[in-house]
Amino acid sequence: MAVDVRRPSAGALWQMTAALIWLPQAALLAWAVQRMADGLGVVQIWPMAAGVLLLGLLRAWLDGHGGWLANRAAREQLSQLRAQVVRALGQASPLDKARVASGQAASAVVEQAESIVPWLARYQSAMWRVRILPLAIVAVVASQSWVAALILIVAAPLIPLFMAIVGWRAKAASEEQMLQLGEMNAFLLDRLRGLSTLRALQAVDMTGQRLREHAEGLRARTMRVLRIAFLSSAVLELFSALGVAMVAVYIGFHLLGTLQFGAWGGKLSLGQAMFVLLLAPAFFEPLRELSAVWHDRAAGEAALQTLKNMQSQSVAIVGAGVLLKDECTALCQPVQLRVVDLMVQAPGAQSPLAPLSLSVASGEHVALWSPSGSGKSLLLAQIAGLLPVQQGRIELDGEVLDEGSAARLRCRMGWMGQQTHVFSGSVPRNIGLGRDKVSAAQIAAATQQAHLDEALVSRAGMSLGEGGAGLSGGEVVRLALARLAVREEAGLLLVDEPTAHLDPVTAAQIAQALRRMAKGRTLLVATHDAQLAAAMDRVIELPVLPLRPLQAEEPSA
Template sequence: MPAKPSARDLITDSPKRLLRQSSLWALVSGGLWPLQAGLIAWTVAQWAAGELGPAAWAAAAGFAVLGALRAASDRISARRAFAAADEVIATQRRIFLDREPLRIDRSRSSADLAALLSEKLAMLAPYISRYTPAMSRVRVIPLLFIACTFYVSWIAALILLVAGPLIPVFMALVGMAAKEASEKQMAQIGDMNALLIDRIAALPDIRLLNAADRSRADFADRAEGLRKRTMAVLRVAFLSSTVLELFAAIGVAMVAVYIGFSLLGEVTIGAWATPLTLGEGIFILLLAPEFFQPLRDLASAWHDKASADAVSDELRALAEETRAPVLGLGAVAPRLSGPAELRFDGVSVNRGGACRALPDLRIAAGESVAIRGPSGVGKSTLLDLAAGLLRPDSGTILVAGQPLTDETADAWRARVAFVPQSVHVPDITLRDFLDPHGSGADLDAALERARAGAIVAALPQGLETRLGETGAGVSGGEARRLLLARAFLSGAEVILADEPTADLDRATAAQIIAALGDLRAEGRTVVVASHDAGLCAAMDRVIDLEGRA
């Protein structure tokens, strides 16, 4: 059975190399402590025997040198770990920002995405910089200390060997609750960001409807929910640390009791040298707390792993959303040469868990065609395929007389204007949205031809208005007319419109049909997916998809 994906899968080769270096330096630091403990134990034993001499100064100097080496090793280890964390976060952020323009599913708001790639993604840093090095130390340092302890006393080593493994067992039990609490916190953070952006975008409407108090109360309830989720995560984190400290204290206490009774002569077994000497007892006492220190570090970072796994799950879900097989790179490209025609031959595509076979069709340059059929039959899928937003599983799509492939998709889309059902507007002014390349074309004329002049005139700042990603301030029909104005301005030769008159009143639908008719009259190729009988009647011909799902 394959291992369940985790946050560790996000660490690529370069950060892994940094983490290996970090772990190596951390092991060097931990491995120096038995030498320091031996010097301290020997010096105290010499002092108790009244035999301090020049050698004690040499031991003190050796202790100081080893301490400096440990400090330097810890510093190098920490720097490598933080560098690895920064690289992983930067890489993941870059990957998803590059994929975002290619994402077809716009159900996730930009606020949610921003929360994921800023606040949530930053939660990977403690996991990489603290948990991962701590796990490396746990695998080596305790075994080294048990070996050093066993060299002096097998009973003390046995105590540590029994007390140590109990900690990971209870930490694993606590970790199950930690991951669940972290997942709920991650979801609440995303919801809070999405709610804030939605409320800001809808602020004019909220004020007009006198709903400010209700909106404020709703936001306060969400904030309180986030506070409770965060406190739940902290409670689990403190619980894991408490469990560790309990068992660590019990283990150290048992070792101390054994050494105390051995030095008093009450216990005469368990040490290779009988009786146990003062120096050996101090050496073991100095090792015992440090035996548990890697486990302490792991426990304090245990909730970091839970948070990182929760973020990793969300990143993986986002990767699934953005994994739509869009053709091309989504980059600006020169227009593809050839007639603005479209042809499907034996095309089928797997979408939504079902294989959809589409009819063979040919749409000539300058022709207007309506794709008709019941919901779910594949009308939107056909338009997505025509725009290169989906990759067919079989068959061939020809555009401008050439196969639609990764090499031609961007150049083909330079000739296409797409009017989706749900409009997604970037955070730019309406002027820049309608004329993204600054062509200097007559905006007013394009707006009038799209029957959208009155829409812009009603906006508070006209063409300088920022609508927000959901087009707040305009209705769905108004947003589609603005997209048609954009098509007029862009000079697109192929117009693909998905249900352009859906959910609109008759007057607004008639305006959109008239605008599409103007585009058709100019010789542009128009393809619409629609149930609207009036719109279908305005096209040159209709293609029915019934029974082809």
């Protein structure tokens, strides 16, 4: 992710041209004043007035058109940045504990990223005007009076110096503000999702107190940014006013004859003095604009750094960056699975587990049996390519699962995690997960296989709530089974604890539906349910592992 502000954009060039038009405008105004001082009438100066008007209209159009071009280019760059971040978040492993929280990611991509637009649209144009316009004005002023030009040259460097000193602190303050904002949004979204649990535990007041602490921290950091902004503006106005005042004092004493030096070979005329006085404030105008957008730069760079960090901190799904030429349309064929010396390791874990080897025949139904916390979920996640393989290999029908083959081999897998996310939408959309190739007939068949049609018959035509609000635990598991059933091309089903936290009757129904769904396919199910394990063709008992399994938070597919 890179943003290049070193080369001027088309919008910046248009706006810089508009700023340079002030030079002929000031010349026409000074000429008109000189001619009026010479006793000429209004008839003699109307061409200069018309020229000032026409140049002013041209300047306004150039500046407005340049601003529109700059804003459009900034919007396009922001859209590309957002697409990169969303793509990176989509490729991140759902089992990575270091992955950015949903609330923080939404705040960064939607809200904080907007700070990049003023930085790209305004700061770049202001920076190029600072580089070009003061030099042009100094050159023109020097042609009239070297003393006035010297005053401008001496006063100008003090402004960028103090702005840079203040700007270093402004960037740090903006980064702290955005970090606090992201943490508060993540905290708020997490607590809203668990509001019913907080009420049951009578922890609403405690949560409100913590939210107030977050808000107070954000207020303090925001006020710190504003104080720095006011300080830099005060410094700029002080030195700008001093520079213009010194030029005006010199011009005044020069016209009075007190200071008879500074002009090239003589005394400045009234028109020449007027020309210099008109250009002196314009010399500092680009610096004022730069000061106004200096904090846009600090906020934009802080937002860009936040987006970069969001991409670099996540563990990517194996083969997530590989695009398939054809969609997953292969016929359902049972898959032979072979795991050879696989080192099961969670992201960020310091001590890997002992190498593991196992083999599952084509069409065989196998249960991974071990107590909770022994690494069954991690093993299934690595087989599915949701976690990278550090050592060993995974083979499906003799083909090694790696970066090049993972995306294609995943087309032959169906995944059902422990935690099924239900998003706000209809039942068919929750089952199809946005796949264009899934027809209404396939969704109807999947709901029937999972017995979901009977459980949700009363919700026909209605949308489900975010997070599965209003659904029982058994209904959520049936929805996950329906998502699994709609993957008709999947020859390997990877299922993680399908009967956990269910009553015995519902667990037996889920187990029966799963076995029926897996007929003619290879099934690998992680469980500590003795009845479900006994119903499988074979049970593989894993050793007790010293790692706590991670829970997937993505929709089952």
